[in-house]
């Protein structure tokens with residue numbers, strides 16, 4: 001990235017000496033105009049990272065640069081960040097316009113200019129008609145949009161959003177995703193967006209930083225983290241997944257995008273095709289196959305297959321989600337519905353995949369053949385974490 005808008009370098013936060021760091025030597029850059037999601041489970045350090053960028057909290061070490069300038073020591077009111085929190089934190093004793101104007105007053109912007117910008121910001125969130133309303137007369141979604149208008153009106157250096165949708169009901173949450181993304185794209189505001197919701201991150205972000213235990217496990221475009229997870233954690237956290245411990249037996253030639261095709265010996269199930277980075281032959285890794293890429297048939301296919309027993313069927317109209325048991329493992333698959341009927345519980349199904357749909361996760365333990373190898377994907381995952 002040539003001149004990133006935001007660069008975080010080796011950022012660390014320890015809340016107390018002796019405690020594990022909440023944020024552990026984290027580095028990332030954000031391109032101007034991008035929306036980047038910090039995605040991870042509760043407690044992984046998302047809010048701590050955001051608060052350090054905002055200037056609400058001092059890092060233990062590391063630095064934060066905006067437009068190439070080190071702002072690590074810059075006090076919060078001089079950073080010019082726009083912030084939106086989960087609890088909208090609007091001022092209850094002010095009306096909508098006063099709430100939005102607040103940041104402009106603090107900056108001593110003239111009243112004519114203030115009025116113009118408040119109207120503009122309210123139009124942006126489509127609430128111009130509510131300028132005179134009291135905050136308590138607004139719905140949750142409206143309050144959140146006012147909070148966004150209030151953050152954007154000052155033309156912030158960065159827009160920082162901490163779980164801004166988690167207090168809204170499901171339907172509104174989805175509308176607000178589209179709304180926030182569209183406002184962000186129209187204003188071009190470089191945005192850090194904290195969420196624990198993978199769908200939200202996939203849907204809204206230009207880039208996703210998948211966090212776990214204070215570190216970034218992977219940083220990439222939504223399709224990259226979903227299709228090419230570099231660790232077990234990322235594959236597991238984003239979307240549903242089937243994991244198989246697999247010995248990478250042979251390199252089978254070039255695949256798309258500089259990857260290689262491999263023959264893998266899938267633990268207990270025989271030989272299949274998979275793709276992955278170069279140089280993996282001779283090691284044992286996990287492969288991941290997403291449920292909707294696991295081909296499920298009630299007839300034996302021609303190529304290699306895994307035989308499973310259907311234990312769970314859920315009908316969603318467009319597709320069937322199946323839970324299967326195969327060789328002591330629980331697998332998830334999806335198949336299109338057909339007018340010919342729904343598979344029965346206890347029925348045998350045959351599972352296979354196109355080699356391109358099985359990805360060898362490079363960050364799972366690579367152990368040379370011949371040495372003792374873990375029997376299960378879970379054991380491999382445990383090593384991955386260690």
Ligand SMILES: Nc1ncnc2c1ncn2[C@@H]1O[C@H](COP(=O)(O)OP(=O)(O)O)[C@@H](O)[C@H]1O
Pocket residue numbers: 015022040041042043044045046047048049
């Ligand atoms: N003020 C604090 N004092 C001590 N520990 C804290 C404090 N705030 C957060 N933590 C701890 O730091 C870790 C990261 O917290 P946080 O950044 O809030 O995570 P997230 O936003 O991803 O849920 C957690 O283990 C949390 O318990």
Ligand SMILES: [Mg+2]
Pocket residue numbers: 046047048
């Ligand atoms: Mg948080």
